[in-house]
Amino acid sequence: MxxxxxxxxxxxxxxxxxxxxxxxxxxxxxxxxxxxxxxxxxxxxxxxxxxxxxxxxxxxxxxxxxxxxxxxxxxxxxxxxxxxxxxxxxxxLLNSEILDLFNNKNLFRDFLNSNNIGNVVFKKIDNPDNLDWTIFPCVVKPVDSQGQRGVVLINNPEDLKLAVEKAIEISISKRAIIEEFLDGEEFSSNVIVQNGEILVNEISDRIVFDNNYFGLPKGHAIPPEYVDEQQITISKKYIKEIVNLLEIKDAVLYVQMKLSNGVPKIIEIAPRLDGCHIWRLIKIHRNLDLRKLVIDLCLNNKIDLQKNEIVKGRSILEFYHLPTVEKFSKEKLEKRSNLEFSEFRYSEGDNITPINGKLEVVGYSVRKK
Incomplete structure (x- = not known):
């Protein structure tokens, strides 16, 4: 059956x-x-x-x-x-209590700082008239939004209150968080945990736009070039500490990180596979299908990684983007060659669904370098 x-x-x-x-x-x-x-x-x-x-x-x-x-x-x-x-x-996999911790940026940041896991200065705000914040540039976020929704970089005090008001408006719980801006490179990891053991901790570069499209990714690449071996070791140590502290037995985690003065800091953790199709990047590069591992975890099947290959060179996932207000047209997109994979989310002439309201992902490709 x-x-x-x-x-x-x-x-x-x-x-x-x-x-x-x-x-x-x-x-x-x-x-x-x-x-x-x-x-x-x-x-x-x-x-x-x-x-x-x-x-x-x-x-x-x-x-x-x-x-x-x-x-x-x-x-x-x-x-x-x-x-x-x-x-x-x-x-x-994880229980609702742990998901609620990961989904609340204020609680999660407090958890990290309390356990000395890459401390970041932050403040929870529920009243825009009482900010008491002096660190600039800074980042304003709704405490409970997904991904980059409502995330804004603020460079001066004059713009802070309006950004906080907008973040509170977007927030389900009507709260915002202000964090110090981390000015280093971005990277991330897809993590698979079974029986408390981290089986996969695949770190990849997160390639982003400049501050005109703050926080929006251009793509991802493996193996990483933004971080060195020492920074990778620290990042993996942080992830292991979180798994141990929360007594996580089985999980799929997407960990978004950034360097600050050369030191890794965790931005957020999503209790799921990422939304950027990095599973395909890893599959092309390592012949490892994270979708299979997810289902194996859910069914309590023992995961065996012995047969997986590691391909030499570098594999790059790159998104196709168009402005939110436009209709989809392949003619407006740059031509790419030597692709291992390419996919579009829309048909010719379709209206583009607003996600971040600025620049929307309309497809992606993967190539080897």
Whole structure:
């Protein structure tokens, strides 16, 4: 009998997971509050259900007799999937308490600083009239937004209050956080933990735009060139400390980091695979499919990494971008050659879905250098 998976969300990240599950013979169901995204048609069945309505998701999972409720690339979706799985006794990795810690930038920053894991000066704000902040440049964020939504770089005191007001407006809990600006290179790691042991800790460069599109990634690359062996050792030590402190047994983590005066600092951790398709970069470079490892973890299958290859050279994932207000057109995109893989999220003439409201990812490619 086929196993049945309910995937929360239908964006390009969920499409990656749906495609994998289809390839290994699962029956796939996807749900969203609107029929938008490639996952709608890739799944065997699509359901018009809002993923933030946990009771509706739970009812759907029961009705289709789901063996697994899961999601990648979305903090909101993996949180919903975890809570539903806890209630229904279905497989899940981390518990809701740890997810809530990772999802709250204020609580997570306090956790890191309290344990001397790359201290960063920060302040939680719920009243824009009482800022009391003197470090510039700084970064303003909603405490509970996903990815780069609402994240703003502030260079002078005159712009701070308005940025905080906007961050509070975006925030679900109506709180913002101000952090000191870390001015070094960015990098990240996809981490797989099984039975408390870190099996994969794949560090990659995070290539970003300049401050005109602050925080938005251009792409990712492995092996990393932004960090040296000592910085990699420190970063991996931080991740191991977090796993031990939180008594994490099985998990998929995406750890976003940055250098500050040459010292690694953790920006945030997402309890899921990233939303940037880095799994494909790793698969092309190392012949290691993180999607498979995710499902193996959920099913409690022992992971064996002995057969994985490491390819010499450097592999680079690069996004295709277009401004939010434009319609999709391949003619507007730069031509790329010598590609191992290329994919677009839109068809010619489609309206581009606003995500960050500035410059949107419309596809990506992977090449070897």
């Amino acid at each position: 086929k196993k049945i998976a309910l995937i929360l969300g239908t964006n390009a990240g969920q499409a990656d997971l749906i495609t994998y599950l289809n390839s290994i013979g699962w029956e796939t169901h996807a749900c969203s509050n609107q029929r938008v995204g490639p996952g709608c048609d890739l799944a065997d069945y699509f359901h018009l259900v809002n993923i933030v309505n946990l009771e509706e998701v739970k009812d759907l999972a029961v009705n289709i007799k789901a063996d697994l409720v899961y999601s990648i690339s979305s903090d909101i979706a993996i949180t919903a999937a975890t809570k539903v799985s806890e209630d229904l006794g279905l497989p899940r």
